[in-house]
Amino acid sequence: MKKTSKILSILLCITLFSTLLVGCGGSMGAFNSNQDQGKIEDSANLNEDTNGEENEDNKENPELEVEQPTVAKFVSPYNIQYPDAVRGIYVTSHSAGGARFEKLLDLVTTTDLNAMVIDIKDDHGYITYPLEDGHPYKDLSRRNIKDVPAMMKVLEQHQIYPIARIVVFKDSVMAQIKPEWSFKENGQVWKNRRGESFINPFLQEVWDYNVEIAKMAAELGFKEIQFDYVRFPEGFENRDDSLQYAFGAYKDRKPTKLIELEETYQVEIASYQKNHSELLQLKESLQGNINRLDAEIAQAASQAPAQGTNTPTAKDPRKAMLEKEMLDLNKRITDLEKRKPKEPNFTAKDMNVHARVDAVTDFVAYAKEQLKDYDVQVSVDIFGYTATLPEAPGIGQNFSKISSNVDVICSMIYPSHWTNNYFGIPRPDIEPYRLVKEYIKMENAKLAELPKPPVSRPWIQDFTASWLGSGNYKVYGKKEVEDQIRALNEDGVWEFLLWNAGNNYTQGVNYVPIGKKPQ
Structure with missing residues (x-):
């Protein structure tokens, strides 16, 4: 009961502590005062003699900017x-x-x-x-x-x-x-x-x-x-x-995802409406040309007997050319309408998913x-x-x-943690080099898309995943660990972390980077 009471007693402290953090903007004073564990230094020189009074220089130079104390x-x-x-x-x-x-x-x-x-x-x-x-x-x-x-x-x-x-x-x-x-x-x-x-x-x-x-x-x-x-x-x-x-x-x-989709939709629908409007205007213009040609053909036909001239017919090659253009244009309009952007519609579940x-x-x-x-x-x-x-x-x-x-x-990226046939590898744990090689190519491509990519430092496997069952795992030792490191180094990734839950790491592994050592 005594221990339970002590635990319950910190509940209020935790809540109050979180609130104080916002007000203080810092960590606990108990740690700040410990010289062995670190200190907080303020690089600003504060004048203790002013006692809150306005600085004389500032009185004479009202436009002079006051240098603010730097953040601790x-x-x-x-x-x-x-x-x-x-x-x-x-x-x-x-x-x-x-x-x-x-x-x-x-x-x-x-x-x-x-x-x-x-x-x-x-x-x-x-x-x-x-x-x-x-x-x-x-x-x-x-x-x-x-x-x-x-x-x-x-x-x-x-x-x-x-x-x-x-x-x-x-x-x-x-x-x-x-x-x-x-x-x-x-x-x-x-x-x-x-x-x-x-x-x-x-x-x-x-x-x-x-x-x-x-x-x-x-x-x-x-x-x-x-x-x-x-x-x-x-x-x-x-x-x-x-x-x-x-x-x-x-x-x-x-959710940010919905905001992004809505913004994308606004751009896409504006582009669609512009293109659709231009095609309709083109269709209207083309239809006008067809109507004028029909009128020309009709007029010529009505005057032909009196003048004794040859009469343009409905098979006038110009008419055929315009009708083909109209068919192509209608197809373009139909294809565009099929691709009309759809407004994002998030269900309550969708909102929850992307809020995570x-x-x-x-x-x-x-x-x-x-x-x-x-x-x-x-x-x-x-x-x-x-x-x-x-x-x-x-x-x-x-x-x-x-x-x-x-x-x-x-x-x-432990090979044992990928499902069979990921990256086309039947049993990933059996092929540590290939698994890491395939993965790191994808990660490098993904990070290359970022304006300021972070350092890549994957966790690799130094344990045997016997729980996968016979035929699905192999005993990991020196070669398997080195194979993973080699796969990383070959694709320009020089940092890594080894995981073994019991901290029993393989002896005799060569951890020296392959190729030119990074500076």
Whole structure:
């Protein structure tokens, strides 16, 4: 009962904390005051002697612009540079804070690896390092990484690029604490078949909660914030009608997709109307020519007996030519009318589907903006298949839109996670080189369409997917990992991350880039 009371007691704190963020525009003072974890510096020189009085120079020069104080910038206490190209491994919080860390450290320092992606908010929703008493999120924290500053100093010593992984919308812990932030079914917090719950991407409070944790990670000294599970639950489009949840600011908002379609329709219908009008005018003119020729033929016929001349007939070649022109013109008009643009017509379900894409995209853009003063890169993990589709509105992911709002896009392209015959590959897990090769060509083309494409840093597979069943998988080792890296390098992608859920990585892999090493 005591623990339940403590958890319930933070509910009000969380809501108030989100509200305070808007007013303060910053992160928690408790972290700002910690010299080991970072500081906030204001580069403006404020005159404390004016006591609010008007500056004398401004009295004499009323048109003189007053220089505004610059926005406070976070300065990390750790000097860790971005490497030539990130080549990293996933590290659970238990590994980062336990005996396995030394083994992983040895792997990175004795190979061409140079980065670690470390859980800071894990797949359950827990913050993975201890927070001080009185902190609003104290009861959500665990002691998996007991001494983050000590860990960061080791990473700095070895120039290992630290990336904080924050699992965003998959959050079973917060879903139970604040059911109104989650999805409900029959009055209870909904769980997927793995017993996991999600919090609602439509809600600003949910955004602020996760962004605050990201700011905390930046203040710990992490050089990059990597958001994972930036989506609605898989298969959400099949259950959205049966779940109860709030839409927040998206309740009555027209989806961006509909706005784009309406704008496209206005352009297309204007062009159609112009072309249609021109063709009708041409038809009217042509009909006039035919009428005049008919009148000429009729007049000539009436005068022919008296004058004794040859009479033009209905088979006058000019008439035949004009009639052919009329047939061709009528066909052009009919073909154009068949292609008349249709006005967009979104059903309520359509509105919901595309609102999900807006919510996910808007969160990413918001997080990037909120973190701009923390001197960190922002990356997002995304399903690889989204790059092969216009968008995946069921889960709310649009590859191009998310990519436009991050510094790094991390597509999860594990060969084991593609259905049979994708890219024409019968069993993708059996052919890691071919799968990655086919995928990265599509991703490169998709990113090339963007004005400012992010860095591509895919997640690749360093595990054996035996659950696929006999004949559908192979044991992954040195060759399979190197084949994936080679496929990326050959198409100009130099960065990658290795995934193994248990952090048991293959030994003896050559991670050195193939070809000219990127500068």
